[in-house]
Amino acid sequence: MFKIIVTDTSPLITLAVADELAVLLLPRIPIEIPDAVYNEATRIKAAPGAVQIGEWINRNSDMVRIVPTQTGIDQQRRLEENRPTRGMGEQAALEAIGIFLDLHPEDRVLLLFEDADIEKRRAFLDERTSLISTGEFLRVLEHENEIPSAEKILDKAAASGRTIEKQRKDDIRNAESRKELQEQIQTTR
Amino acid sequence: MTSTERETLIRAYANGEISWHSLQRRGFENYIEVLAGLGELGLRPPIAKMIGPNVESRQRGIAILQTHLRNKANRV
Numbered sequence: 001m002f003k004i005i006v007t008d009t010s011p012l013i014t015l016a017v018a019d020e021l022a023v024l025l026l027p028r029i030p031i032e033i034p035d036a037v038y039n040e041a042t043r044i045k046a047a048p049g050a051v052q053i054g055e056w057i058n059r060n061s062d063m064v065r066i067v068p069t070q071t072g073i074d075q076q077r078r079l080e081e082n083r084p085t086r087g088m089g090e091q092a093a094l095e096a097i098g099i100f101l102d103l104h105p106e107d108r109v110l111l112l113f114e115d116a117d118i119e120k121r122r123a124f125l126d127e128r129t130s131l132i133s134t135g136e137f138l139r140v141l142e143h144e145n146e147i148p149s150a151e152k153i154l155d156k157a158a159a160s161g162r163t164i165e166k167q168r169k170d171d172i173r174n175a176e177s178r179k180e181l182q183e184q185i186q187t188t189r
Numbered sequence: 190m191t192s193t194e195r196e197t198l199i200r201a202y203a204n205g206e207i208s209w210h211s212l213q214r215r216g217f218e219n220y221i222e223v224l225a226g227l228g229e230l231g232l233r234p235p236i237a238k239m240i241g242p243n244v245e246s247r248q249r250g251i252a253i254l255q256t257h258l259r260n261k262a263n264r265v
């Protein structure tokens with residue numbers, strides 16, 4: 001049996017803002033998301049993609065599971081204490097791989113990685129684990145006629161990211177303008 | 190970070206020269222900022238080249254996914 005383990009937030013966020021999370025389930029391979037990766041992607045509800053990721057997991061609970069880890073517990077504690085949590089998603093992913101392979105020694109895992117990472121950093125692996133990047137995953141889907149174009153999905157993610165970021169900046173600017181206006185009204189009264 | 194530095198980093202990311210984790214260390218707070226930067230420059234997130242220390246396990250991963258999709262298609 002195979003599982004896909006998502007090792008980082010970037011594949012989830014890329015596909016969420018492109019409104020293409022569904023492509024992750026096209027191979028019908030169960031997906032595990034370490035709790036710290038999930039928390040990182042969804043803890044700020046207003047963050048782009050956060051709601052979509054949460055809803056997608058709930059809708060597909062038969063295929064997508066959040067894996068509790070000790071790192072995830074530590075991450076929560078650090079967040080409560082306003083301490084840094086950078087890198088904890090990856091640490092939780094390593095823990096999740098260990099947990100899965102200990103419980104299922106005959107099984108195999110496919111680790112979904114960020115593209116630029118997979119090219120440079122040597123991943124900790126034994127022969128039961130294989131790697132695939134988001135881009136490679138999409139290209140295989142395209143090659144097997146499951147999606148029309150990997151590049152179109154990545155372009156859509158970048159275009160949506162731009163729109164979302166512009167909207168966020170506009171919102172901040174509008175809020176500042178409203179505040180200034182309120183202050184002016186108060187001083188003229 | 191100046192806008193020129195930011196653009197240089199985003200271009201380096203799009204070319205696969207630096208990772209998202211490197212961008213985080215250099216001041217990008219979330220991945221949306223990266224996607225937005227790519228979108229503004231008319232670029233897209235990179236697709237990794239088949240080079241580096243993980244080639245064998247990546248080729249294995251691609252083969253596994255292909256086999257899985259083909260088996261699924263045959264079952265339908």
